[in-house]
Amino acid sequence: MNHPFIRNKNIIIYTIIWLVISTLFAFALFFFYDFEPRIAAIDSLVFNGIFYGLGLSYWFNVRYSSFEKSQMLNLVISHVAALVISIALAVFLSQSVLRRIPSDEEYSVFLKDSIPWRAALGLMYYSIIILVYYLILYYDDVNQKMKERSQLETMLKSSELEMLKSQINPHFIFNSLNSIASLTIISPEKAREMVVKVSEFLRYSLGKENDQMNTVEDELNNIILYLDIEKVRFGDRLAIEKEVAKDCLSSTLPNLILQPIFENAIKHGIYESLEKVTIKLKTWQDQNILKIEVSNQFDPNAVGKKGKGIGLKNVSERLRLIYGVSQLVFTEKTDNLFTVRLDIPQIATEV
């Protein structure tokens, strides 16, 4: 952080303020002590000039001493030390310079008598300058925080939006509806079945709040619905294998957290391949952690269309926000198999 009095031409304002103070000071000497204007001016310039320089250096004391509670004593000590040193320096320097000005007896006496009030004035200068520095620091800090907050808010909004978008892919919805349109001609019974499935899927997906926790059973039922619908669209191209341990059916997980993972599996597996693709789902309980593994085959020769990894990143980010642990999503890629594993902590419910 640069010096607040030097940045943005503030030095000009700082200098003007000191010139005003020096002028007032000189006038005071001239009017109340009846010194010649020359002596009054020199005295004022020397004394205030010293504080002009010292004032700039006080910044480092403010900047580099922290305001933490444990450091309070250090802070007080550093300020007292800086105060004593600067007053002593100012008094000593001004005395030694001003004594050399050719002048009358009266001024020499004045010079000696002035030491106490010069020290008092120094204390005042110090306090005011330090106060200004702290105000600037505080102001900068508030500004910085506001900036960060608005950034955070936009980030939150965009991630929420992405989440909403990733929950239900419009491509999926419209293609499913088109499949239904087709089925009404070929096989009205299947069309009815499909309408029910799509409706159930939508009801579950749209009816949930973002922060809701659901059981594995409910979430998996919804995923199975989703996969069933895709199976109607893709027929034999999609095969599903599932292995779900019974003891984890009542475990909980954030709602729809699996949806983007299966959408990815379908997208990179089925959408980009002409061959039959198998999607495997495996869940098991490992002590306090619910493990869910989803793998899909993909065509290793498929070029481009890598996807931007937003789906998985969102899942990972959501889990991090909910559980406060950053590494809960693991991925592995072999020749033609992509595997994602989620570790969902099961928070103990005992009181």
Next chain:
Amino acid sequence: MIRTIIIDDESLARDLIRAYLKKFEDIEVIQECGDGFQGLKAIQEHKPDLIFLDIQMPKITGFEMLELLEEPPVIIFSTAFDQYAIKAFELNATDYLLKPYAEQRFTEAVEKAKQKIGTKKVVKEELESLQETRAESDESLDRIVVKTGNKIQILSLESISHFEAQDDYVAIHSEQGKFLKLMRMKHLENKLPTGEFVRIHRSHIVNVKQIEKLELYEKDSYLLHLKTGNRLPVSRSGHGRLKEVLKY
């Protein structure tokens, strides 16, 4: 008789088109295809008058398939959701059906298509303006499909070291070799991901990762060395862009 091919990766979607087409006695479906490769082959083999084309398909998309056709037939696009494509359609005369669509809408599209059959010039112009609109959209390119003889190759952007303008064509220099494709440098420059490719000259776009060094060989004029050994001239404005991307 109007000969048509249906290209869509979902069999139910193809079934629906086939069912809607039944009432048109003058239209004959000669083949159904489940992806762009098959579609391309079928079109070249049968030279149909009309095709129904989906966009999102495995291997290559409907648009990529069209880029490889020299004499496109009349096309009715049928697609579910693709923000860029739909925008492009809206700005052009090419007809499109948004899935799911009503039978009446389908019939209108077919009637319109029928009038266009035989007017090769109109078809080509419409398609070109559609491609142009797409080229100007924000949708970015992530691969390039090329054809040599009967072989189709999909080039990932990483495998491409640079592009070189050659009249109406662009020569693509990639790990798999050099390919010519009919396109414009300006559009290509627009579509390539910023930061990964830089246009260093009126006729050259390079992959940033393939840059080895920049050599000053005359006042204000530079020569760019690529890892592939190629040396390319850098224009003054190209140097400015290069500076911006490489941040030096």
